[in-house]
Amino acid sequence: MPDAVANATPMAAAPGALALLRPKWQMARNRTRHQQQGDLRRMVVVSTVALGFWSVAFMLALKLLRYFLSAEDIGTLLASKLLAMILLSFGSILLLSNTIAALSNFFLSRDLDQLAAAPVGSGALYRARLAETAMHSSWMVALLLVPLVGAYGVAYRGGFDFVFFALAVFVPFLFIPAALGSGVTLLLVNVFPARRTRDLLSVIAAMAVAGLVLLFRAARPEQLARPEGFANFMQFVAALDTPSSPWLPSEWVSEAVVKYLSGKAAWQPLVRLWAVAGVLVGIGHVLYARGWRRAYSMAQEGATKRGTARTQRPLLDRVLAFLGPMRRELVLKELRVFSRDSTQWSQLVLLAVLLVVYVANVRYLPLNGNGVTVLLRNLIPFLNLALAGFVLASIAARFVFPSVSLEGRALWLLRSSPLPVRELLWAKFWVGAIPLLFLALVLVGATNLMLKVQPFVHVVSLVSIAALVFPLAGLALGYGTFYPQFDSENAAQIPTSFGGLMFMITAVGLIGAVAYLAGRPAARWIVAEHFGRARDPMDMVVPFAVALAVCAAGTVIPLTLARQRLEQLERA
Known part of the structure; x- marks a missing residue:
């Protein structure tokens, strides 16, 4: 009987992902409730600056989109290509940012020693840290996307339902680099202990430089400004209509948004986004369930000292x-x-x-x-x-x-x-x-x-x-x-x-x-x-x-x- 109670206790006491996120939510809520002197002034200044930035960005994006749409034959293609290029840049930044943030959230955070000893399931810990990593790495990109997506909605005269569709599209877009970056970080930490930051970050830097340059060059943004490089107008239109990187989520988001605003069926790219996000989160769940504790143990190791004692000043x-x-x-x-x-x-x-x-x-x-x-x-x-x-x-x-x-x-x-x-x-x-x-x-x-x-x-x-x-x-x-x-x-x-x-x-x-x-x-x-x-x-x-x-x-x-x-x- 005592054994049964002991075996049942961890199951009953094991917190879920929401329970792990609740303390940080309460801390943020308490900070907003207990305002100090000057907090209201700061809030007004920040809100004014944010609204000003959003207004300027929205007006510039709207003016550019209306100029594109004034061209009857290629307006929609230019708008789609522009959105794909911007999202490609954002996606590259998100992938690198999530990879680096996962190193701290999953392996170097100060509260992990307590969570590792607590009756916390690997799945709950992974989901909680994944949500935290995605939020910390994506909030700036999400704020930048607000005026851009709003300009597309106004330029194409999208209704109020476009707001919900945009959320359904961009949520998986933000979670895909978070899940992928977290998985890459786990694999790297299993090879390089996280405390050996120079070795680990040198690998991340090499991968990031090669990946970002290749991805950005795959978009070939100079084509938009140099149509004279094509033999005729039809080749220029065909180049615009052909996705630069059809296997990237940025192209799927661009395709889904433009198709929805144009009144066409957009369920295929939407399904691809959610399917890829679900698969990556599922793979990350399995990887962290099997390899997180070993990687976390390696993360506590310090870098080995090389060489002997110095006989002279550095x-x-x-x-x-x-x-x-x-x-x-x-x-x-x-x-x-x-x-x-x-x-x-x-x-x-x-x-x-x-x-x-x-x-x-x-x-x-x-x-x-x-x-x-x-x-x-x-x-x-x-x-x-x-x-x-x-x-x-x-x-x-x-x-x-x-x-x-x-x-x-x-x-x-x-x-x-x-x-x-x-x-x-x-x-x-x-x-x-x-x-x-x-x-x-x-x-x-x-x-x-x-x-x-x-x-x-x-x-x-x-x-x-x-x-x-x-x-x-x-x-x-x-x-x-x-x-x-x-x-x-x-x-x-x-x-x-x-x-x-x-x-x-x-x-x-x-x-x-x-x-x-x-x-x-x-x-x-x-x-x-x-x-x-x-x-x-x-x-x-x-x-x-x-x-x-x-x-x-x-x-x-x-x-x-x-x-x-x-x-x-x-x-x-």
């Missing part, structure tokens, strides 16, 4: 000797904290892959066809300056903004020491600014070389992007100091806070101002040179000087305010 220690003992140790501390945080490494791999795809596809821009002049090719880099600045702002938000928050309780230990605040901020600023500067020069320099721009344009764009690096790093550090999250367990979630949103808004304004001040006079110089008009170099002096002044103020003021803020925290 190379990086000797290279940074010119900084002095205090600054050298602070810089080394920042580098060690970054290298030991698997979440930071994961985000770095994701951004590196996107940058590779960004640079690699510049060569496919339709800038060598008929009607494309040297003038246009020399004006494109000024648009690239703004895009590269936005990329740098995103990277600063990922790595520089959370640096103060990641100190956690150690910040109070540092503040109780005789260490000056300016030295701590100095180390964090330069550890973030120097890699950003190197990346900025490589990004803009590589794209300029591919575009074969004039030396004047090359120099102006390089100097402008280099000047942008320092205020972006200063703003990220300043906002991160004013809006810290010392209790955060995941560095990737810190930039999604209110402070991260305010930093991105300020950064976009700064990038626009510098791109306008530096790009407008330089572009006028290029146009005047191209058409043989008179040029006055003094016309560029004032705008360039104002741009440098804006960059200097954007660097010094945030760092000064951040130092004062940290000193106030110490006195408080």
